[in-house]
Amino acid sequence: SSKEVWKKGGRVFSILLAINLVLLSCTLVSGGAFQEVKLHDYDVFFMLIIVMLINIAWMLFYIFRTSRLQGAIPCKDNHAGPIWLRGGLVLFAVLSLVMDAFKTGYYSSYYKCLSPIRIMFPVVQGVFVITQTVFLWMSAQDCIHKHLNLTRCGLMLTLTTNLAVWMAAVTDESVHKAESKNPIANVTHRMALLMMRAASQAENCACKSQLCKIFQNGYYWLYPFNIEYSLFASAMVYVMWKNVGRLIDPHDNHIHQLKFKLFRRTYFLGTIVGFLVLVTGIAVLIVYEIQVNSKEDSKRTDQVLTMYFGFNIICLSLMSAICIAGSIVYRFDKRDMDHHKNPTRTLDVALLMGAALGQYAISYYSIVATVASSPRDTINALNLSYSLLMLAQPTFQNIFIIEGLHRQPPEEEDKVDPQQKDIYGLTFVNMNAVSLRVPESLSALPPSALPGLAIQTSEARRSLKASKKMNWRRRFLKEISVFLLLGNAILWVMPAFGARPQFDNKTELAFYGYPMWAAIVDICLPFGIFYRMHAVASLLEVYIMS
Amino acid sequence: SSKEVWKKGGRVFSILLAINLVLLSCTLVSGGAFQEVKLHDYDVFFMLIIVMLINIAWMLFYIFRTSRLQGAIPCKDNHAGPIWLRGGLVLFAVLSLVMDAFKTGYYSSYYKCLSPIRIMFPVVQGVFVITQTVFLWMSAQDCIHKHLNLTRCGLMLTLTTNLAVWMAAVTDESVHKAESKNPIANVTHRMALLMMRAASQAENCACKSQLCKIFQNGYYWLYPFNIEYSLFASAMVYVMWKNVGRLIDPHDNHIHQLKFKLFRRTYFLGTIVGFLVLVTGIAVLIVYEIQVNSKEDSKRTDQVLTMYFGFNIICLSLMSAICIAGSIVYRFDKRDMDHHKNPTRTLDVALLMGAALGQYAISYYSIVATVASSPRDTINALNLSYSLLMLAQPTFQNIFIIEGLHRQPPEEEDKVDPQQKDIYGLTFVNMNAVSLRVPESLSALPPSALPGLAIQTSEARRSLKASKKMNWRRRFLKEISVFLLLGNAILWVMPAFGARPQFDNKTELAFYGYPMWAAIVDICLPFGIFYRMHAVASLLEVYIMS
Structure with a gap:
């Protein structure tokens, strides 16, 4: 019971941490978006850099310490972090890194007039993206059982960092877009406007060289991938957070080794x-x-x-x-x-x-x-x-x-004898009258409860597999x-x-x-x-x- | 299984209905709040009147038809709609009705210049408040088992109507407040402003009589109660919606007949x-x-x-x-x-x-x-x-x-023998090692599983009751x-x-x-x-x- 109580306590505590961080970054981001407000976007960058550095430290600690403790990961959640999600994450991560490189190049081409935080931010973000991708690739399925509260807080910190990065990126893009669409400003092309802003900001430094312009256009077009990266990572981190301290009944957690057979069969x-x-x-x-x-x-x-x-x-x-x-x-x-x-x-x-x-x-x-x-x-x-x-x-x-x-998934379907299914259905109806929470209790029913069916099933399986066609x-x-x-x-x-x-x-x-x-x-x-x-x-x- | 599937289906369907209605009213309310937007607040009132009338019809149908069908309410959720919540609801309902009366009086004192919808709205709202309060008083604890999908949609409609009324009231109040606090407008008192608005709206009709002014001030000060009424009703309706089609294990649903003994004992x-x-x-x-x-x-x-x-x-x-x-x-x-x-x-x-x-x-x-x-x-x-x-x-x-x-609650606590508690605690620790979902399964444990304790407990109960002191x-x-x-x-x-x-x-x-x-x-x-x-x-x- 005390473990259960502390589970709730740890969750509430990490949620409170997350709420406060999200609200703080929301304030800074939304304040920085308006020119009238005396907040600058590097206030946000400053906060994000600090949070990212803490995050990187925690993720390295998790990889090299927490997950290597004895009995740290007694089971894995096979539903979490499927291969295509992790693959998508890596793809977006690579494009985010390219964006960070472009951004660093763009800002360093007139580093004299800008606050150094502007150049530091994409560099730190790059390190963060690499660390996080490695972390999620290795640990997305973990049900960790050590350092529970630290891990919960760390995961919530990661989640909120990703959300803050997402907010900052979306706001930045919206400001660009909205300014170019604003009927009051009579600027025809948003690129011209973007340059104008940069110029006015950095006074006598302008992006004139060809390389600088390539950087500028490049990072602008790669924004959407970075935005999706943050959201994908958030979703995966949230599932990890839900799985902290979870014990999975191996019966529930059947592994579906489903191959991605797009090119095996022909679809027209x-x-x-x-x-x-x-x-x-x-x-x-x-x-x-x-x-x-x-x-x-x-x-x-x-x-x-x-x-x-x-x-x-x-x-x-x-x-x-x-x-x-x-x-x-x-x-x-x-x-x-x-x-x-x-x-x-x-x-x-x-x-x-x-x-x-x-x-x-x-x-x-x-x-x-x-x-x-x-x-x-x-x-x-x-x-x-x-x-x-x-x-x-x-x-x-x-x-x-x-x-x-x-x-x-259909694989299981094929293995079930139709007769057995009928009996299952019948049980369902009877038990339904007693409680609506039947499906869970039914799945927990040991197979020995239906002894007569065990033999039938194994016989029927073969015949069904033979006639297995899509x-x-x-x-x-x-x-x-x-x-x-x-x-x-x-x-x-x-x-x-x-x-x-x-x-x-x-x-x-x-x-x-x-x-x-x-x-x-x-x-x-x-x-x-x-x-x-x-x-x-x-x-x-x-x-x-x- | 099919019942379970349809439960989810019915829920999703009623949620979709609610989402769409909330968004529509959100659009109308927020659009109507700005003077530049060519939406008037009586567009919102028109929509709200229609929705309320549908709602009243459904609630009457529920009271006189659905809930009287045989086997309609096999069980009640004793946690839902406790007496103090229902009492609070009735109190706020009465104050809302007073507000509606004041509002009707205020608007009808210059009915010539206003669209009739402005006078109709408080009248319909009054009928709605009465019907809903009666409905919730009678049925807040029902776990209904007939007309499932109709009831789900009806309840979601009621919920969204209350939310829409809440939104409209809050926006109305915010507009008043914000205008009086706006540094651009140099009006010193919000009442003057309110009158100015009413005057400009209704051109040559102004609120001059003493009665009219009482009505105006009165309904303004009663707004907060109406706002809370809508939210209380929403919360109760939501719980009813969650309970539609629910079957409660009588073991789980112990009734706490706790009296509200504020004045029995002296607290300083x-x-x-x-x-x-x-x-x-x-x-x-x-x-x-x-x-x-x-x-x-x-x-x-x-x-x-x-x-x-x-x-x-x-x-x-x-x-x-x-x-x-x-x-x-x-x-x-x-x-x-x-x-x-x-x-x-x-x-x-x-x-x-x-x-x-x-x-x-x-x-x-x-x-x-x-x-x-x-x-x-x-x-x-x-x-x-x-x-x-x-x-x-x-x-x-x-x-x-x-x-x-x-x-x-403490009543149960007093009845438990300390020795029995220890054994419970012990069981807890052992089972905790197996599964984290113990507390539920433990409570489902039949009392006969611990035969040696049954006699002890009844003996200990008396001795404990004797020494029962706060x-x-x-x-x-x-x-x-x-x-x-x-x-x-x-x-x-x-x-x-x-x-x-x-x-x-x-x-x-x-x-x-x-x-x-x-x-x-x-x-x-x-x-x-x-x-x-x-x-x-x-x-x-x-x-x-x-």
């Missing part, structure tokens, strides 16, 4: 249509960016917006229809539901539902403005349809993904997942790399006024972008489980 | 000091309001702010010290922890932790501004101490309340709870009835600029106010359980 429709959408989307994005940014010609902007909305509407309608189809297929799927405790999945579902709220909020504000505004032209009609679909599609997709994540349902679900995955990828790329129809289309700006609409978009859009990235990761899991 | 210190603080606080509030609002004399404002901060600092320090003392006493308390499933308690804890965030955020912004600002005078020093204590006190208080809520520890905890309860009450009264040192003290205003600081305070303060109210309710529960 999903992959091909998906790649088509992806390529078209990238083309649309390039045309859109060039046209919107190069000239302030209102007619051309309208054309380009029509194209952008048109592409998105087609893409979203297709994806919605397919999500509905997938959910219907799941209705007829007789696979058992998986009700085991699984912090990773709980977090996935919560993040999908939570991050979608950002997109929902933008859509609702957009819908209200479009309906209430008077000129009912094509652009407004397209904008309205786009906003409605942006409400509908994430909803259907979430339902589809949640259903997919709660299925038992039925059309699984094939369909796999095709769907691949298509949705690619669709979400393009819907991530577009806003992450700078498309802001919310500002180029003037309806909402005129309706809410610039400050309010900018605040809404700047706060909600990062969540919308994260939603797409997270949907990609979850769909990959659904694909592998189908 | 806690009650007396608490009332002293309460009365002083009200006096401070009245002086503060009159002085700050009447004259724009900077020196007098400083004096009054010194008084306000001084009182708060003393009050908060005292409360912090006492919370720490209480937590230390709990450390030595040998009562068993209560780990049964209890949605009410989970919600209480989550609300306490969540609502405190609002206060934390204001404090952090305040601290950063105070530290970074140059004039280090007395007011700034007091403001800094106040902000730091506003961080510390809710933290200590939350720890104290959470510990208190997780204890078994020990000093329980007495101390009760005194603490009463004092904290009264302390939180005065900390609720002050901001709820209009004290805004955040605006009267110019440091933060100058540092962040008016729009940003107003946004921070207006969004975060309602949560801070709710935190105090909710702490009062939770402390009452801790008091009764000690």
Whole structure:
């Protein structure tokens, strides 16, 4: 009991630490974002550098001391940190490191006029990214049982550091974007503006050399990857935190050695249509960016917006229809539901539902403005349809993904005798009348409780394995997942790399006024972008489980 | 299994309904708050009237049809809707009805110039408040088992309606407050401003008669009760929603027939000091309001702010010290922890932790501004101490309340033989090595598993009952709870009835600029106010359980 009490105590303590750090960095970041406020962005950098250094020290301590103690890791959570998540983390980490290198190069090209903290920050961040990636690669599945409270606090510190870095990066990007879209400032291209700011900041130092400009453009385009890196790392660290001191019943924790067999079997429709959408989307994005940014010609902007909305509407309608189809297929799927405790999945579902709220909020504000505004032209009609679909599609997709994540993987399914399944079903009904918490207790039932079935099962297994073939349902679900995955990828790329129809289309700006609409978009859009990235990761899991 | 699947499905569906309704009302409310936006506040009222009417219809259907079906309510959750919560709800409902009457009177005194929706809204709201209070009084403990999905959606609709009413009321109040505190507008008293707004809105109709002015002042001062009513109702409806379709093991659901014996035994210190603080606080509030609002004399404002901060600092320090003392006493308390499933308690804890965030955020912004600002005078020093204590006190208080809520009530404690307890403790240690989820499985242990103890216990019970006397520890905890309860009450009264040192003290205003600081305070303060109210309710529960 005292251990249980202290578990709660340790958790509460580390949460309090995290809350305070998040609020402090939130204050500094939001204060630093406004020029009127007498806070500078290097106040934030200073705090982040200190926190990162503490973090690096703790992670090294964990790797070399805590995890090597005797009995430190009695078990591992096989659901945590799957290989594709860790792979994605490494990919984003590499791109973040490139960004840090570019940033260091950019700032050191006029180091004389800048505070040294600006150059130190990307260097320290680089070390932090390397340490953290190694740490997560090695320890993402650990259920640690030593130094409990220190580990909890360390993990919460890591989580909040990542969130603070994410906040700082998002704010920095939003300030750039918003300034270039602000109707008051008559600057045509955001790069020009960025240079102007840097110039005004550093007075007589400007970024003139070719190398410096490459650095500047490079780090600007690599921002989105760094943002996603922070969020991926946060999610993995959170799962580790949940697993601190956890003891896993080995029966619950079956390892699914599912291979990623994308190229073994040939899939046609999903992959091909998906790649088509992806390529078209990238083309649309390039045309859109060039046209919107190069000239302030209102007619051309309208054309380009029509194209952008048109592409998105087609893409979203297709994806919605397919999500509905997938959910219907799941209705007829007789696979058992998986009700085991699984912090990773709980977090996935919560993040999908939570991050979608950002997109929902933008859509609702957009819908209200479009309906209430008077000129009912094509652009407004397209904008309205786009906003409605942006409400509908994430909803259907979430339902589809949640259903997919709660299925038992097919390997197990194949091994279960149909007769045994019926008896299981029967037990279910009877016990259901007694308690609703049956699934857990049922899974804990020792196999010896059904002695007559043990022999039958092993016989049936062989016959089933012989006739094991991929039925059309699984094939369909796999095709769907691949298509949705690619669709979400393009819907991530577009806003992450700078498309802001919310500002180029003037309806909402005129309706809410610039400050309010900018605040809404700047706060909600990062969540919308994260939603797409997270949907990609979850769909990959659904694909592998189908 | 299929029932379990549909339970999740029904929940997800009703949550989606709630999310969409909340976002829509959030859009309308926030849009209506700004004069530049072409949304009027009667757009919100129109939506709210429709939603309320649907809600009333559903609640009547529930009372007269669903709950009367055979087998509709096989069990009740005795933790839900305790009598003091329902009592508080009725009290706030009565005050809300008075407010609605005043509002109707106020608006109908110049009904010619206003849209009829403005008069309809308080009338419909009155009917809604009556229906909902009756509904919650009768059904707060129900675990309904018929019309599951309809009930879930109905409850979520009720929840979101209450939240929307809360949002509308808070925004309305914030607009009034903020306008009177805006340094740009040179209006000295908010009532004058309110009349000015009403006059400009209704052109040649003004509130001139004495009756009309009474109505106007009256409904303004009754606002805080209506705000708390909505939140209390939301919390109770949420617990009902969690209980839909729940089957409770009668063993888990022991009824605590604890009487509210405030006047039976005599308590001195806690009650007396608490009332002293309460009365002083009200006096401070009245002086503060009159002085700050009447004259724009900077020196007098400083004096009054010194008084306000001084009182708060003393009050908060005292409360912090006492919370720490209480937590230390709990450390030595040998009562068993209560780990049964209890949605009410989970919600209480989550609300306490969540609502405190609002206060934390204001404090952090305040601290950063105070530290970074140059004039280090007395007011700034007091403001800094106040902000730091506003961080510390809710933290200590939350720890104290959470510990208190997780204890078994003393009645059970008295019945347990010390010897039996030791054996329980021993079992605990052994089983702890096997699994961390022991407490649940232990409580499910049938009493027959320990046959030797059954006789001992019944013997020991009598001897213990004879020597039953309230020990000093329980007495101390009760005194603490009463004092904290009264302390939180005065900390609720002050901001709820209009004290805004955040605006009267110019440091933060100058540092962040008016729009940003107003946004921070207006969004975060309602949560801070709710935190105090909710702490009062939770402390009452801790008091009764000690």
